[in-house]
Amino acid sequence: MGMKRLTIALAGNANVGKSCVFNQLTGLNQTIGNWPGKTVEKAEGTLYFQGYRIKVIDLPGTYSLSAYSAEEVVARDFIASREADVVIDIVDASALERNLYLTLQLVELETPLVVALNQVDMAEKKGIVIDHEKLSEILGVPVVPTVAVTGVGLKELLQAVVDVAEGKRPGKPKRILYGREIEERLRALEREVEGLNLPRKYPSRWLSIKLLELDPLVVDLVSRVEGGRRVVELAEEIARELEDMHGEPIGVIMAAERYSKITRMVSEVQRIIAPPRVKWERYLESLTTHPVLGYIILAAVLAGMLSFVFYVGGLASASIEEGTAPLLELAEELLKQALPQEVASVVVNGALVGLVAGLTVVLPYIIPFHIILSLLEDSGYLPRAAYLTDNLMHKVGLHGKALIPILLGFGCNVPACVGCRILETDRERCLCGFATVLIPCAARTIVILGVVGRFIGIAAALSIYLVDFAVMLLITRLAYKALPGEPVGLIMEIPPYRRPSLRSLLSKTWVRTREFIVIAFPIIIVASTFLEALNSFNLVEPVISVMEPFTSGLLGLPAQAIVPLLFGFLRKELAVVMLADALGTTDFSQVMSMGQMYTFALVATLYIPCVATLAALVKEFGWRRAITIALLTIAVASALGGLLHLAFYLVGV
Template sequence: MSKDTDERSPKPKRFKRSKKQEKEGDTPQKIDYTIALAGNANVGKSVVFNELTGSNQIIGNWPGKTVERAVGKLLFESKCIEVIDLPGIYSFSTYSMEEIVSREYIAFEKPDVVINVVDASVLERNLFFTIQLKEMNVPLIVCVNQIDLAKQKGIIIDTDKLSKALGVPVVSTVAIRGEGLHELMETAIETAGQKTVTDTHTLKYGAEVENRIEKITEDIDNKNLDLGYPSRWVAIKLLENDPEIRKLVEAQSREVVNHAYALAREIEEIHNEPSFSVIASERYFLANQFAFGAQLESKIKITFAEKLDRLVTHRVFGYIVSALVIGGLLLWTFVVGDFLSGLLSNAFSFFQPVDPQTSGTLTSILWNGAFGGIVAGVTLVLPFVIPFYMMLSLIENSGILTRVAFMMDSAMHKIGLHGKALIPMILGYGCNVPAIESTRILETRRERLLAAFAITFAPCAARTIVILGLVAVYVNIWWAIALYGIDLLVMFVLGRLAYKVVPGEASGLIMEMHTFKVPSISVAAKQTWSRTKSLIYVVFPVYIIGSAAIQALYALGFLTPIANALAPITVFWLGLPVIAGVVLIFGAVRKEFVLLMLVAIFGTNLAAVLTPIQFVILALVSMLFLPCLATLTVLLKEFGAKATTTIALANIVTALIVGGLAYRLFLPFL
């Protein structure tokens, strides 16, 4: 057994970035080596990337979260190394943009080393992709990560045996603790220094497949085709009937393509199934052999993580846990946010009361408005957004979020979606824009459109600011929670209607669920800051400038005519003050403008001008009304003008109908 994996061996050397390399100016400009990290989703690849580079890239636990590769730099033993974190994928097919991006980068950019990160506890499944990387004939290292979790399951990996079977270096790591990364980088430098790849260890398939691969490879070599990919890899792809590779080869030699097609037909006749399926089976057979040969099992104990997994995915208790997770996330945000908001409000009131100024010099009005914007941002945005993002990060990184998505699969099918759609919908509670972009993880345009439609009703951070800033602060937490319940009901009803209207069939759920793990506080903190800082950079300037401008416009009388024109809807139907019409229009630009305008016009003591029922109805209508301009823009880009217009109209009509009905229903209780 290899000394890296022997439980009696010394503890692996932990990787630490030096203080020197933390300083950007000390990193040499010249890149000595380029390393690409490749592998399946949820194997810890992004953790390896962050540990090596100190990058602030967000780490998530769902597949396909990043199409564009992430880049970082590392100073190791006086060498400047560029590290590329490729998207998490399972094959080099052409079914997704992530797979195309990864294979084209590896083939054409030619990194000095490709590090294939695999999960030690599910080695056979991960080696399916490793075999495809071997076929690419690249300088390859296999990083067997999460060996600690594998040991908890009674699995020990002999890296020496695995290295001998694959014909490439193999290093074991626990990336989240930095263990093994030093040896990994030493091996990477050594491999990169060899410059050329001589594959003397070609992985062979069964005779009927291997013979045909060799014939096509010989055809490609004899015709001297310039394809950019290794000949053997192209031959295998032609047998798999890969459309992109077939077009690439056909542009130079139709004869090779025709011969490959005929050979693929022969394989299909022998096995009575599609040739790509036959080759996939061959790869899995090899992966099974390699994993079985390198994997040693000790006495298996049922771990706490496995017991927890059974509870969370139980057909009865799983739904209770899912409800507790989602409800707990929101309740945590409300309780902690309300406490922090109170502390900050008292602190600012001690220094200077915040009251609007609608008379006097223009300079004094602008300054007063700007200060009110600062107070609104500090007391009504940060206290609620930071706790939400922190808890969401911990839930993501623990692995529980994918279990919740799995349990919600049957319920999501009621609106034509599967459980995987819950991930972008929960992301929508942070921001609708990246949530709609992340619907690309869904398989069909219909599913993406239905999910995007539902997401436009999800109370994002900006809407949450309005709900909490108006209802939780001035009414009570329970009415704020009630608004979230109403929102979920609206999303379900409208999703069900859209499911009936939009043609197509719902698909089944296939989702990777990685092992439960204790989330890293430091990783969650980095992720929280990465998400929060973009909000701060946008919200605070908008609040400061916008509050000053709105207060000036109100003082000069520009807003009153618009408000009066909309009074039949806002006053008669919704029971709101006259100014609410202008407030809702500004809120369509950015949702925070609803709160911002009220503070700019009336000050932070809004209870003096609005009744409890008006707080609730204004927050409800703002939550369901038109999504912000940024959301409409991404909808237009993803789905076109017709779908975007339909979704926008549905939002407006829903907000007005639900708001008017809620006003009449809630009035006796508030």
């Protein structure tokens, strides 16, 4: 097909309706994955317009293009690579001043640009009128007013993109000149930078600005080439000179410089014709952030969310299991005729049961969870919840926003892991991921109550929870120290409330669920088949004897207890069922001492997240981190189990 191809990238702040534009443009033709080596979401989609096949890349929402977070690095590397023919900068018309900060940095990158002046309806409501033609004249690129939620202006936006790509309209931004004292120094630096032989072609002015800001990545890039060291030293000298003049760090000086440009621009293009009226948004705003009522509303929202996800999920999960049971039996009957007994059993009890287990997690829990999460995200309630709980969450080294995944974790760790993506930086997502996988989920509760609660007592069961929380805090603390990046206090935009769009909600839910299925299902099915194969080919005995030093020696448990521990990896609550199976009785107190039962429950709670959680970890954080978490939890569980064994042995329980 002779279709012309075009690649465009969407850049913009968070909360400007960027994902809404993306969804409107691409519909369901999108895939969501991670940028290579990062836990930053990468969304891609395609659309057809005027004979063009346009690939749309949704860059992460950022406020700036410094090297502050993984998101910013991803966004700026992509733009600097010139992979995109045109970059669309989505700007919130009701917060023009702050939004133009990113625009100015895109201008510095000298990329072909089209500005979408989004949410002009919201701006009008606030009494803000923007002369977009004037803004276009100042920036030297097309500026198109849009309302992404309703789709207004998107056609004109695409038209502008195509025009710029075809060279019919100027898309190269005009150079923005900063104050004289900075501009003179930049010129001097630029002359030096031009003399360098850099591997990739970046605009030399941009490189000079970044060098002046002492951006660690650009400094590294430049000092690698011949003569680069000298240029970096010159930049450092100039930066120091400017710092001495202003008494502020160079990053602040440059930010202030950009903002002073922006203030002038805004004063030329923006008029405020009426003061914002007090409307329902205002009332909602003061209610949901009220020092007393706010917390009551938050509690209600969270309780509603948890009960929706787990009540609806529980019902659906049970009916899926019931509905598929006869099908599984039928499949086993049919397969038995075609295949040998053992193989059939492996296929059915391994692969098919794994598939069903996956379905019972994904369909009932993940889908309602994504619906609610999208609702909370799109309406703007999340930042309010974070505002209210930031204080509390700081005590455990996390942010206010981490509350949502943490609470979800008590139901099931899988949506909790997926929920970590609402946090802003790579570092915070990781920290939160570490914390969520150790939260006692519903399945762990079954293990704790079913073994310790039933046979030892409720106080002992509670103590396992306490130990679990202590381990969680410890690991989070360790990760807090070990993870790279500076822990920064909360700096979060509070966007106005808005009505979520159904289209965006549904497509987000669908796309995210699909991505989860693609990653998680193979892992669940393979693991399940593997364990079933052990079972049916009589490999259990060798496993028991191989693992005996661990099970009996270290943990002091009956040697057969390794089997339920292995199956607990599939689903934690299986550990109880399989323990009964392995020991041949449901009254564990007859064959195990109190100490053994306690140790078993503790180890089963702590060791390795279940396979579905592990799959979610892989999906969100990559193999390396997922395996690190898994190994770490196994190590902690074994160590604690060993210590307990020793303690119980000494005390004689």
